[in-house]
Structure formats: structure tokens, C-alpha cells
Amino acid sequence: MNDMRIVERDVDTNENKITARGVQVFYGQNHALKDVDVDILDKTVTAFIGPSGCGKSTFLRCLNRMNDTIDGCSVQGSIKIDSEDIYDPKVDPVQLRAKVGMVFQKPNPFPKSIYDNVAYGPKIHGLTRSKAELDEVVETSLRRAALWNEAKDRLSSPGTGLSGGQQQRLCIARAIATSPEVLLMDEPCSALDPIATAQIEELIDELRSQFSVVIVTHSMQQAARVSQRTAFFHLGNLVEYGETGKMFTNPSDPRTESYITGRIG
Amino acid sequence: MQTEKHIAAAFDRDLEAIQAMIMKMGGLVEAAVLDAAQALDTRDEELAERVRAADRAVDALEEQINAEAARLIALRAPTATDLRTALTVMKIAGSLERCGDYAKNLAKRSSVLIQMSAIGDTAGGIRRMAKAVELQLKDALDAYIQRDVELAEEVRRRDRDVDQMYNSLFRVFLTHMLEDPRNITACMHLHFIAKNIERMGDHATGIAEQVIYLVNGAMPEEPRVKGDTTSVTLLDGSQ
Secondary structure (H helix, E strand, O other): OHHHOOOOOOOOOOOEEEEEEEEEEEEOOEEEEEEEEEEEEOOOEEEEEOOOOOOHHHHHHHOOOHHHHOOOEEEEEEEEEOOEEOOOOOOOHHHHHHHEEEEOOOOOOOOOEHHHHHHHHHHHOOOOOOHHHHHHHHHHHHHHOOOHHHHHHHOOOEHHHOOHHHHHHHHHHHHHOOOOOEEEEEOOOOOOOHHHHHHHHHHHHHHOOOOEEEEEOOOHHHHHHHOOEEEEEEOOEEEEEEEHHHHHHOOOOHHHHHHHOOOOO | OOOOOOOOHHHHHHHHHHHHHHHHHHHHHHHHHHHHHHHHHHOOHHHHHHHHHHHHHHHHHHHHHHHHHHHHHHHHOOOHHHHHHHHHHHHHHHHHHHHHHHHHHHHHHHHHHOOOOOOOOHHHHHHHHHHHHHHHHHHHHHHHHHOOHHHHHHHHHHHHHHHHHHHHHHHHHHHHHHHOHHHHHHHHHHHHHHHHHHHHHHHHHHHHHHHHHHHHOOOOOOOOOOOOOHHHOOOOOOO
């Protein structure tokens, strides 16, 4: 009977993209993340869930070294992307962030045209040699972000003039324009209506064929809908990490059970 | 039951209400089984009639439980134990509804059998079998409400005893029919009754398995014990 199970949630690969070992994060005296070990798969959507202040966003920000910019924050342990230690002194954080794209909670397009929003990354990283090449990158990125049809006739109008859902898709287009390998999303749908949310979720599922996607979400239903793997954080610990279907029907840890059934905040 | 409360208190109230309905349904079905067997044994036509009429309440409860469970799934998006609770109440309600139907059928056949002469003490044997099955149902439902896997396992094991009671009754009916063909009508009715009570035992076992699924998140691995050998029994009673 095993071959008749729903195969939808199967992952495409079992190769690790990100390997984290013994990751500890301190904000001054505050021990925000305690000894986290996790292997994040390539071409897979991994959801981080947990109550506010549990460390899930902190861990997400470790993955592209955004915590570097916070005073008093120290990160210990090792995080490797494709077996390269991203905290190695030789690694340039700016280059790292081209490889590890990020989309935030609130859509934050630059106060520039739609075209320039998407072209910005490839330009500063010198990824294209000609205007034609840049045009192509902009078009492909907008297509992959499912925004091309709505935006193609108004590429020079300001990105801030789009609707909330469109702005968020613009931010995704901007994030994928530099051809990243990992896409981090911190509550990408919390400011969107259900239709725009469904569009972004559909987009996330399509992007999974090319990237490793890590999404932080407060909506457990969203985690259940979009991810193949789920990690549950609580009080700075990674409590449980596993296949999403299993996590939501029969979690192993009582703390996970309490959280997903709405018994602890 | 899980002692930790939901943050949304109404969620707890919904789950408790559904499970209270299951217990109520279980109580009605247990009473129906006992009463129907008693009506047969004591030739009480009025009691048989009451059992037949009472089945409507059991059917209504099943519908209500299914509707409440569907509502819970739609409105609360239950996960983990809560999800398994919603799924198991629907299955258990289905099993209880079948048991209720069997009890009603027992009562119907009793009304007919009361008009005929008794076949030895087979009515007493059926009553003992009904008592054993009623106890199985009761323990399966107690195991459900207590989330008691051990008791559920015991209910599963006990199904073998009911199967053996059915096997011996089956042989007794065969003997009576071979002795005197005029016994055939009554024995056919009695055999259907015994078979239906044996089926109720299977449903009780099914409920016990739902308890194991509810608590462990997986169905029991070892297959249920089978003690019913009549499907391979020949006319002379040999196997």
C-alpha cells in the first residue's frame, strides 16, 4: 500500500543545502538561540514555526548574516551552505546575501520604478554586461515571481504604486534577480489578504524547483500548506524538525503537540 | 483526555461536547444489546418493541456527531491529537451505529422467535454472548475516554472469546437442524442473531483500535486475533 500514499509532499532531493551545527546566538546577555543543529534540504520548502521570541527569525537571520548588523549580537557554532562556512572571515557578507536572498514581512520596494527595483541587485553585483541582458534578467525574474503580466506595461512606474500583494511579489522578483541559491522569507504573507497569500504560496511552491526556501511564519496553516519540512522552535531551542505531514498529525515532542494544537503560546 | 487546556476555551468545549455524544450513543447501544438479548431469553415482546423503537435515537446521534466533527474540522483546523479525535469520533460513531442496527435486528428476530418453541437453551447462550459483547463495547468506550491503550489492547484480545462462543453456538444450531428439520426456521434466525452479535464484537475491537490510533498516532501493528472458524466448517461440524 505504500506506493499508493499521497506523494505530493515528497522532496525532490535529499541533498543538504544548509548544515547548521551547535548554533548559539546571544543578544548581549540574552541567550536567544541554544545549540541548534539542523540540516536544510535543497529544493525544499522548510517552515520555521514557534511562538514570538522563540528564536526562529533569529536563526533565519543567521543564514545570511543579517545578525552581523545588530550591535551586541554574537553568533557561535557553524553554518555551512554547500559545505562552505558562511562565518568564515574570508566570506564577504554582501556576496553571501546575493546567494541567500531575503523577503521581509512588509513589502519594502525601493522608491524606484518596477524595473529598477528588480535590476538593482544584478547591477550592483555586476551580474549583467549589457542593457539587453539586464532586460532579460528583469523579465525572467518578474515572470518567475508571477508579476510579469501585471507589470510589463508599467515597468517605469514606481514600485510603491502596486498593490500590497503585487509589491510582495515585486520583492520576491528582486530577491531572485541575483540568482540566489537560498531564499529566506520572514512572514512574507502577514500583511497580505487571502488571495494575495494564496498567490505567494503558489509562487513559493514553484520556486522550490530552483531554490531551497526557508519561511518563517506565524500561521501554522500556512506552514502546513507550503512546506515539506517543518522546524518548531521554543524558548531558543529547536524542539522538533521533521516531515511536515508528520509534524501536524503526530508530532513526537509534547511541546510541539501543545503548540500546534493551540495549548501554549 | 488531554489535561492541558486550549488557549481557545471554546475549542475544548467543542471537543468535550462531541465526546459526550459518543458516550451517550455508547450507553444507548449497550442498553439495546442487553435489552434485545433479554427480550429473546425472557420472551418479552414489549421489550423487543422498545429496542426497535430506540434505534432512531442512535441513528440521530451518529448524524449529529458527524456534523459536529465536520464543523470542528472546518472551523478549528485541528491538528495532532485534536485531528485524531475528530477522525476517531466519526469512525466510532459509525461502528456504534452498526451495533445499534444489529441490536434492532436482534429485537426484530426475537419478536418472530417468541412465536416459536425454544431451541434448547440457545437463547440463554445468546444472552451470555450479548453480555460479553456489551462488556467489550463498554470497555472499548472507557478506554476511549481514559485514553487507555492497555485496556484497548485487552478488548482486542477478548474478541477471541466472543468468536469462540459464536463457534460453539453455530455447532449447536447445526445439530438441532440435523436432528429435526422443523427447527430450521428458528435456528436460521438464531444463527443470524449469533452472527450479528459476533459482528458487534468486531466493531468493539474496531473501536479499541481507534483508541490505539488516537493515543499512538498509528494503528496497532499486530493483526487482530481471529477466532471465528465457521467460514471453513463443513456440514458435519468438522474442519
